Amino acid sequence: MGQLLIIGFEPAEMTAGLRALLAQVQPAGVILFARNITSGEQTYRLLKHCRQCVSTPLFTCVDLEGGRVDRFRNVLGPTPAAAEAFATRDRRAFRSHGKLIGEACRALGFNLDFAPVLDLALEASRKVMSSRSVAADPKQVIRYAREFLGGLGESGVIGCGKHFPGLGEADLDTHHELPSVKKSFANMWREDIVPYRTLRRELPMVLIGHASYPAVTGDAAPASLSRKWITGILRSKIGYGGLVVSDDMEMGGVLQAASIGEAAVEFVRAGGDLCLVCRQEQLVVESYEALVKESEKDPRFARRVAESARRVAKFKRNSAEVNRRTAAPSPAKLQRLTRKLWEFGEQVRLQALR
Numbered sequence: 520m521g522q523l524l525i526i527g528f529e530p531a532e533m534t535a536g537l538r539a540l541l542a543q544v545q546p547a548g549v550i551l552f553a554r555n556i557t558s559g560e561q562t563y564r565l566l567k568h569c570r571q572c573v574s575t576p577l578f579t580c581v582d583l584e585g586g587r588v589d590r591f592r593n594v595l596g597p598t599p600a601a602a603e604a605f606a607t608r609d610r611r612a613f614r615s616h617g618k619l620i621g622e623a624c625r626a627l628g629f630n631l632d633f634a635p636v637l638d639l640a641l642e643a644s645r646k647v648m649s650s651r652s653v654a655a656d657p658k659q660v661i662r663y664a665r666e667f668l669g670g671l672g673e674s675g676v677i678g679c680g681k682h683f684p685g686l687g688e689a690d691l692d693t694h695h696e697l698p699s700v701k702k703s704f705a706n707m708w709r710e711d712i713v714p715y716r717t718l719r720r721e722l723p724m725v726l727i728g729h730a731s732y733p734a735v736t737g738d739a740a741p742a743s744l745s746r747k748w749i750t751g752i753l754r755s756k757i758g759y760g761g762l763v764v765s766d767d768m769e770m771g772g773v774l775q776a777a778s779i780g781e782a783a784v785e786f787v788r789a790g791g792d793l794c795l796v797c798r799q800e801q802l803v804v805e806s807y808e809a810l811v812k813e814s815e816k817d818p819r820f821a822r823r824v825a826e827s828a829r830r831v832a833k834f835k836r837n838s839a840e841v842n843r844r845t846a847a848p849s850p851a852k853l854q855r856l857t858r859k860l861w862e863f864g865e866q867v868r869l870q871a872l873r
Contacts, residue, residue, distance in 0.1 A: 520810050521545035522828045523787060525580055525764070527797035531555045533568040540800055541572035544807050547831055548578025548631065550797055553590045559627055559853045562594070566628035576835045576842055578677075578793075580631040583620055586650045588634075591623055595857045598623070599867045600650035601636060605663050607870035613663045617670025617678070619863055623856055624676045626848045630840045631677040633726060633764075635667045637714040639687030647692050655687075657713035664714060668721060677840050680718060682728030682766060683753060684742055685711025693729040693772030697741060704735045716757055723834075724762045725753065727791065729772030741773050743786055750790035762834055763790065767797040768806065780809030788820060792827040 525548035528537055541549075549569045556562045566579045581590050586600020604616040617635075624632050637660055638644065640652035653663045668678045682693075684707060689698035702711070715725065727749060729741040735748070742748040743765045753759050765786045766773070773782050783794045783806040794810075796803045814821040835841050 520807060520814065520824065522547045522575065522831050523792065523794055523810060523824065524783075524803070524807060525550055525578060525793050525795050526803045527552060527555075527767075527795075528800060528803075529554065529798065531557050531561060532565060536800065538568075538572055540803065541569060544803065545573055545575070546577075547575075547793055548580050550580040550582070550633075550795065551590065551629075552582070552797070553593065556590055556594055556627075559594055559848045563628040563847050575832075576838075578631045578835075578841065579629045580633060581624060581629045582633045583624060584634045584636060584651055585616065585620065588651060591627070594627075595623055595853065596860055597864065598860055599864050601634075601653050601663065601667075602640070602650035603867050603871065605653035605659075607867055609870060610662070610666050612867060612870065613666035614670040614673075615863055617667035618673050619670070619856075619860055621671040621674025621676040623860070625674050625845055626852060626856055628845060629676065630838075630843070631679070631724075632671060633679045633681060634671075635664045635678065635680065636682070637664055637680045637718075638682060638685050639711055641687040643688045643690045644686055647689065648686065652687070657710060657717075660714050661717050664718060665721065668718075675840050675843055675845075677723045677838065679724035679726050679764060680715065680722040681726035682730075683715055683725050684728070684732065684748060686728050686730055687711055689728075689730045691772075693766065693770055695771040697739070697772045697775045698730040699739065700730050700732050701734055702732065704732075707732070707735070712752075712757070715753070715759065719757055719759045722759070722761055724764050724793075725759060726764045726766055727753075727786075729766050729770055731776075739776070741776055743768075743773055743791070744776060744782060744789055746789040748789070754790055762792045762830065764793040765791055765795050767795045769797055769799065769802055778805075780805045782806075784809050784813045784820070787823060787827060790823075792830055
């Protein structure tokens with residue numbers, strides 16, 4: 520059951536409590552945030568200790584886009600935002616953005632980055648998304664994302680497109696509230712969903728957002744709990760065959776619609792594979808126990824769980840990124856990465872001014 524969960528936690532070092540949690544849940548992966556990352560050596564050591572607690576290969580995850588979403592800022596210095604890299608209009612810069620972020624991830628022990636953002640840069644979401652989204656034109660989003668993913672891959676890191684089906688028209692922050700996007704399915708299909716349609720064979724993972732789309736589903740449930748969005752549209756209509764990940768189930772956008780345990784169950788029931796629970800130990804345990812309880816009482820749900828568990832296991836078996844080990848980063852290597860990130864930031868700024 521734990522292979523349907525990617526979990527976060529509070530400490531920056533292995534503790535008896537964290538060790539017990541990992542041993543109990545045996546998660547598919549762990550995700551670290553700035554609170555868990557104090558130096559390159561410490562981060563590598565923490566991830567190594569996490570792997571030692573879990574019997575299967577581990578997704579070691581981070582949310583690293585650059586700009587506002589930069590978990591390594593205090594360790595390696597700032598990384599340009601996606602919009603800053605895109606402003607160069609240079610495909611080589613797009614790829615370098617992904618490659619440098621991938622090199623930083625790999626050096627610290629990560630094999631999965633929840634990026635790039637595929638949301639359209641529309642007026643409604645400008646205050647919320649700002650420099651995280653790159654363009655209003657889906658063709659330009661695809662142009663950036665394809666190169667960014669290629670750069671990540673060159674560095675040995677898995678990417679993930681987000682936030683399906685699109686937060687371009689969402690005017691509220693899903694970390695705190697549940698946005699309601701009134702857009703019709705026909706318009707979303709022609710605009711917001713185009714990057715997912717085009718990149719469906721290139722995206723190893725797709726992350727589902729916590730906005731609702733009442734004109735599509737006829738209710739106020741977030742897409743992350745919607746069988747119509749996950750199974751009906753993403754899987755069946757688009758034909759996506761990779762792993763489907765939820766956004767953090769601790770966010771207000773989903774907890775307004777369901778308890779954490781209900782949310783985990785409904786996400787999996789809707790067709791999701793990997794449920795993110797990113798901070799509180801109690802909520803991780805509640806999610807895990809809810810999945811176990813529902814699986815024990817509902818044979819149909821148990822089959823749905825088994826389907827996702829098989830999909831996750833197959834992905835891990837076939838993933839060079841998950842199965843590759845990297846040596847601990849030396850101070851010299853971290854200094855070189857810091858320098859490369861700084862030089863790239865300067866290059867981006869100069870190109871954008873031309």
